[in-house]
Amino acid sequence: MSGKDRRGMDRRNFLMASAMAAPLMGVGAATASADEERGHSHRGTTTGAESLAADGWRRFRGRKVGILTNPTGVLRDNTHIVDSMVAANMPPTAVFGPEHGFRGTAQAGGSEGDYLDPRTQIPVYDTYTLTAAKIADQFRKAGIDLLVFDIADIGARFYTYIWSMYNAMHAAVLTGIDFMVLDRPNPVGGTPYGPMLDPAFSSGVGRKPIVQQHGMTAGELARFFDAEFLPADAGGRLRSLEIVKLKGWRRDDLFSDTGLEWVLPSPNVPTPETALAYPGTCLFEGTVFSEGRGTTRPFEIIGAPGIDWRWAEALNQAGLPGVRFREHYFAPTFSKWVGKVCGGVQLHITDERRFQAIRTAVTMLVTAKQVHPDVFGWRPDNFIDKLSGSTRLRTMIDAGATVNEVIGAWRDELAAFARLREQYLIYR
Numbered sequence: 001m002s003g004k005d006r007r008g009m010d011r012r013n014f015l016m017a018s019a020m021a022a023p024l025m026g027v028g029a030a031t032a033s034a035d036e037e038r039g040h041s042h043r044g045t046t047t048g049a050e051s052l053a054a055d056g057w058r059r060f061r062g063r064k065v066g067i068l069t070n071p072t073g074v075l076r077d078n079t080h081i082v083d084s085m086v087a088a089n090m091p092p093t094a095v096f097g098p099e100h101g102f103r104g105t106a107q108a109g110g111s112e113g114d115y116l117d118p119r120t121q122i123p124v125y126d127t128y129t130l131t132a133a134k135i136a137d138q139f140r141k142a143g144i145d146l147l148v149f150d151i152a153d154i155g156a157r158f159y160t161y162i163w164s165m166y167n168a169m170h171a172a173v174l175t176g177i178d179f180m181v182l183d184r185p186n187p188v189g190g191t192p193y194g195p196m197l198d199p200a201f202s203s204g205v206g207r208k209p210i211v212q213q214h215g216m217t218a219g220e221l222a223r224f225f226d227a228e229f230l231p232a233d234a235g236g237r238l239r240s241l242e243i244v245k246l247k248g249w250r251r252d253d254l255f256s257d258t259g260l261e262w263v264l265p266s267p268n269v270p271t272p273e274t275a276l277a278y279p280g281t282c283l284f285e286g287t288v289f290s291e292g293r294g295t296t297r298p299f300e301i302i303g304a305p306g307i308d309w310r311w312a313e314a315l316n317q318a319g320l321p322g323v324r325f326r327e328h329y330f331a332p333t334f335s336k337w338v339g340k341v342c343g344g345v346q347l348h349i350t351d352e353r354r355f356q357a358i359r360t361a362v363t364m365l366v367t368a369k370q371v372h373p374d375v376f377g378w379r380p381d382n383f384i385d386k387l388s389g390s391t392r393l394r395t396m397i398d399a400g401a402t403v404n405e406v407i408g409a410w411r412d413e414l415a416a417f418a419r420l421r422e423q424y425l426i427y428r
Helices: 003-020 034-038 048-054 081-087 132-142 161-175 218-228 230-234 272-286 309-317 357-371 383-388 392-398 403-408 411-424
Strands: 065-069 094-097 123-126 146-150 178-182 193-196 211-213 241-244 301-304 323-330 342-349
Touching (some): 065 081, 123 132, 132 161, 146 161, 161 230, 193 357, 193 411, 211 357, 272 342, 272 383, 301 323, 309 323, 309 342, 309 357, 357 392, 357 403, 392 403
Parallel strands (some): 065 094, 065 146, 178 241
16 A cells, blocks of 8 residues: 555544544524624624525535535534535535645645545545546536535635636536635735736646735635636636625735634644735745744744844844744754754734735845855745746845845736736625
């Protein structure tokens, strides 16, 4: 048995044991108040899933529904939507899992494989790394006529769930089935920022030309993808695209405004603060520095062996808005520099509305190269180019560009993206 097969069996055995210990629970239907209909209220944001659950999932009566989801597909009482549908006697026909899997047991770059979910007895198909054509084969095998997407994204181009959605949309065109998005808030807000992806650098961490922090919900992105990219890639648009909209969410809202409970969207995004930092500090995946995997605060703790207090001092002197840096030492338990003492910084977000993740990360990169030129470096495979969307970030920093010069280089393409996306926005 290969290591991959053994890991898949371990995950399935773990899921089976967990399911035996937890019987299905009924879900109470909650009706949105008049205050929620108008917008903000003391109850905050109502997700698309919550709206359908409040009606007993009757929208799916007579349909053969597939659900592309993960642990974030929950209702306000933290019941998973698949479990809620089963309890309402509206079980989906099949479930489809992205990176990390339907039940979320796999680490970065992994998934759970195909299996029968022990709790619900519903077949689960693993879509991660599959082409649209192979996902279309899964749809045909499952016999579904509607694919529903319900996963919480965190607003960065290199977070893979939006590309799982895109591949599923492509597969839906190939199979002629309908597509629905149960919308969820963008936890880092609705403002776009950062460089555009050069299509020559398309990869699993960025399939299509959008900016690094897109500032859109999954529903808005689905509208964008359907019109801008599917006709060329799939030979046409979706037969039907429905967005079950959020209630009470505005473009300037952050996760702290929603009133929702944080559910880890992936193992290394444990808090809303991690999500705020991620669109910027994930760039450190493309360097020899640890991005904090193997610590309790990934993407907020950054460093490498040989880094000392001078980096934190230089960063604090830069006067970046909404953040302070604390000198920090750590030994990652996995990923880069396992068991090695690393020096570096911990980001402390002091004002989430003023904090700018990508400007902060560019400043960290430029300053690390200036303060510790003997330590700082890019990964030999130049993975930074896939994360940033081109060679530009890497070559400009190597050439000694300032932070303002790096950021100014993408000003025009950012403005063009902001204009293009406007017609697909749902929320104001």
